[in-house]
Amino acid sequence: MACTSCSTSTGSVPGCKSEGACSTGNCGKMPVFNWLSNMSLPAGQEPFDIFEVRFKNGRKEFFKNKNNLNIHMGDHVAVEASPGHDIGVVSLKGELVRLQMRKKKVKVEGEQVKTLYRHASDSDLEKWGIARSREKETMYRAREIASHLGLDMKIGDVEFQGDNIKAIFYYTSDGRVDFRELIKLLADEFKVRIEMRQIGVRQEAQRMGGIGSCGRELCCSTWLNDFRSVGTSAARYQQLSLNPQKLAGQCGKLKCCLNYELDMYVEAIKGFPESNVKLKTKKGDAFMQKMDIFKRKVWYSYHSEPSHFIELNLDKVQEIVSQNKQGEFPDSLEIFVQAFVEEPKHDYENVVGQDSITRFDKQKGKRPNKKRNQRSRKSVNANAQNRSANHQNPSSKAGATSDHPRSKKQNASKSSNRRRRNGQKPSGNRSNKNDGTKTE
Secondary structure (H helix, E strand, O other): OOOOOOOOOOOOOOOOOOOOOOOOOOOOOOOOOOOOOOOOOOOOOOOOOEEEEEOHHHOEEEEEOOOOOOOOOOOEEEEEOOOOEEEEEEEEOOHHHHHHHHHOOOOOOOOOOEEEEEEOOHHHHHHHHHHHHOHHHHHHHHHHHHHHHOOOOEEEEEEEOOOOOEEEEEEEOOOOOOOHHHHHHHHHHHOOEEEEEEOOHHHHHHHHOOEOOOOOEOHHHOOOOOOOOOOHHHHHHOOOOOOHHHHEOOOOOEOHHHHOOHHHHHHHHHHOOOOOOOEEOOOOEEEEEEEEOOOOEEEEEEOOOOOOOEEEEHHHHHHHHHHHHOOOOOOOOHHHOOOOOOOOOOOOOOOOOOOOOOHHHOOOOOOOOHHHHHHHHHHHHHHHHHHHHHHHOHHHOOOOOOOOHHHHHHHHHHHHHHHHHHOOOOOOOOEOOOOOOEOO
């Protein structure tokens, strides 16, 4: 079930025997790591008997184990609902549940803490699976009915109860909606109890999920469980351009991640002078153009030369501000400019013996063309055949006989070769190697 990939999952009811110490103990959305699982309780203290149970899309509630059942993180349990019962997954147990209840301001003996009935049986899980398979089709049909009634609302999600007798419809709307007629039509259509629950755009994005501009899954749908207000001042402190297309998230509101590093920026910016503070010198007054929090540098310009930026370190700016407060005015800002010393660039040598990274850039030689070579061989053979035919029929070629000494010598050699092939002795002035005699 929730711990199928865990080797310690044994017994008829699967569960994580490491009590959340492994990463597979609470698979799925909004996982929780029980960092107190390996710590023993003080002597005489009984374990906390309230469990945190997770439902669809990260909805979590607290339930009391009145029957003293042996329950582990990742178990499917049947819990109290109104009316009937619901099926959920145990997401947290032990002393961390006490801390979560204290954080969410839930009283141990309050009405929000309901009863945990039992482990979910096979019939419970089968009925729960049938109920969950109806949710998508039900949501589309409910949108059609709401659009037919002309209601200014958007149904974002539907959640069926584990016993399949109740359905919760989550919707978003800018104003107040009279959905009494809608509830009647939905009850007649799906034969279940209907509950309409309005949520905000951030809660809708949390339930729907998605991929943010950073390339990762949305924080609100993975681990963020509370929504803090995000203002444009967070972008100003971090020197971000007030571009709504870049600062807005999937929900259309300002991104929640703008608050993550806000405290660090607020702490780092305390040492910088305010933007309306001017540096007074004998050359003239200078105003702030921009600043770099990480490099701790500030750029100023004179009123007479607004396009000329003067880079100053933060300690020099603080020194000039302290002098102005005492009535002292330096000659100019240029005397406080720190000389920029260019660092020498080191040439790295190949001391490891690796090949050059540009070895693949060299052009390789052309491969031999087989077809071209075959054509050239055919042409060579054809020329050889033509030459042999001409040698055998010298009279067929115009001007075959010539008085040139070289041609006479070639003809003599050819005739001697023919005589040898026919078994006759060659004639001429050459020596006969067979009998050692010289012919005249």
